Amino acid sequence: MSERLRIRAERAASDPDTMRFVLERAVQEGASCSADGEDAGDAPLPRAILGLDGVRTLHVSGPAVTVTKAPTADWEALKPSVAAAIREVLATTDAPLGAGAKAPGAARSDAEVLRAVQHVLDAQANPAIAAHGGHVAVTDVKDGTVSLRMSGGCQGCAASAATLRHGVEQMIRTAVPEVREIVDVTDHSAGTNPYYSDAPAAPSGATPLLNRPVPEGAISHENGQFMVAPEYLGPKLGLTAEDLRQALRAGEATARVEEGTGPDRGMTRVTVRHKTRAWSAEIAPDGSAREVPPPRGASDDDAALRQKIRSQVAGAPPGDLPMTYGALARALGMYMPGAVRRVTRALEATMAEDAAAGRPFLAALVVSRMRGQKPGRGFFDEAARLGRGPKSGEDEEAWWARELAKARATYLEPTPAD
Numbered sequence: 001m002s003e004r005l006r007i008r009a010e011r012a013a014s015d016p017d018t019m020r021f022v023l024e025r026a027v028q029e030g031a032s033c034s035a036d037g038e039d040a041g042d043a044p045l046p047r048a049i050l051g052l053d054g055v056r057t058l059h060v061s062g063p064a065v066t067v068t069k070a071p072t073a074d075w076e077a078l079k080p081s082v083a084a085a086i087r088e089v090l091a092t093t094d095a096p097l098g099a100g101a102k103a104p105g106a107a108r109s110d111a112e113v114l115r116a117v118q119h120v121l122d123a124q125a126n127p128a129i130a131a132h133g134g135h136v137a138v139t140d141v142k143d144g145t146v147s148l149r150m151s152g153g154c155q156g157c158a159a160s161a162a163t164l165r166h167g168v169e170q171m172i173r174t175a176v177p178e179v180r181e182i183v184d185v186t187d188h189s190a191g192t193n194p195y196y197s198d199a200p201a202a203p204s205g206a207t208p209l210l211n212r213p214v215p216e217g218a219i220s221h222e223n224g225q226f227m228v229a230p231e232y233l234g235p236k237l238g239l240t241a242e243d244l245r246q247a248l249r250a251g252e253a254t255a256r257v258e259e260g261t262g263p264d265r266g267m268t269r270v271t272v273r274h275k276t277r278a279w280s281a282e283i284a285p286d287g288s289a290r291e292v293p294p295p296r297g298a299s300d301d302d303a304a305l306r307q308k309i310r311s312q313v314a315g316a317p318p319g320d321l322p323m324t325y326g327a328l329a330r331a332l333g334m335y336m337p338g339a340v341r342r343v344t345r346a347l348e349a350t351m352a353e354d355a356a357a358g359r360p361f362l363a364a365l366v367v368s369r370m371r372g373q374k375p376g377r378g379f380f381d382e383a384a385r386l387g388r389g390p391k392s393g394e395d396e397e398a399w400w401a402r403e404l405a406k407a408r409a410t411y412l413e414p415t416p417a418d
Helices: 044-050 075-092 110-132 160-175 230-236 241-250 300-314 325-331 339-357 377-385 396-411
Strands: 007-011 018-023 032-036 055-061 064-069 134-142 145-152 181-184 219-222 225-228 253-259 268-274 277-283 289-292
Touching: 007 075, 018 075, 032 044, 032 110, 044 055, 044 064, 044 075, 055 110, 064 075, 064 110, 110 134, 110 145, 110 160, 160 181, 225 230, 225 268, 230 241, 230 277, 241 253, 300 325, 300 339, 300 396, 325 339, 339 377, 377 396
Parallel strands: 145 181
Antiparallel strands: 007 018, 018 064, 032 055, 055 064, 134 145, 219 225, 253 268, 268 277, 277 289
């Protein structure tokens, strides 16, 4: 009697309708497939699983069989049926994906690539993006070029290009090797529900595409500096070339160059701002460049956040202080990814204000849960930069304890006597 095939079921944390069934070996060596209920084909395994009531899509790669069900279907009833179908097919054939199944790197038709990419979006990307009211769909595939359209919260979102390049694009390229280029064809100028309502609008007429190349010669590198041709950049900012030159000379237009770090190491971002408009481009080490949505600049919103932080910390019950960065973010109603980092940066900005006014650091009242209930490294670095940190040879924790006591005495209202 043959040993029963062991299958481990893993439910996707971000998508309750997707489950991975992981086998002890590859389903079919050197082969993979993606299919939906309308195109199950003749392969035994896709036909068996997609024939189950409630199954919508199937993706097989290596030892993993990823199944997406209809929202109305119940995994408690469906999971045993999928596992049984896998065991039955693998016990009766050596080619569960069909004798002509293609290897993962083999060429597939545009229609097959489209289905594979859409499966990646539905199974991995869209469940997370949906939490922010957004959705990404494939609109076309031609000769390895995939066109994507973003909708909902992604349309008009200032972070949409970063979402695609650092998230969705990586998922797609990992799962579908035939993809050569990914293009965002969204009309972001028509978006009505961006992630960040306080983000600066993209330059007029410049829809931020995932791959919008800057024409050759528009950006040059001279004497260690990047130069953007005013004839190209001016219209992006609603100016003539000569108006842009004058604005730069008068300081009305500003330029900033940033070097990439981490996964962006080697990249350079150039951002030019003029009044309410901004333009930004990323420059690769080979000199090629593409337009990207400009990063948010310093604004009144930053000052408003600092004021909210001051009010929240000073108004907290003394027994709740020091509070953690995460607790402060939640108290401010900030739950989006990156909220804690934004709060931390705002706190560090209050330190410069306090130093200029000769006050103790309000930021001493907020700590990191990961650093043993002490402020983050940035707090001590900023204090040192401002000339207010521990003296040479002084213990950081002892200095912070004194600063904490001064902050309590300065910012917290005395508790009324009983």
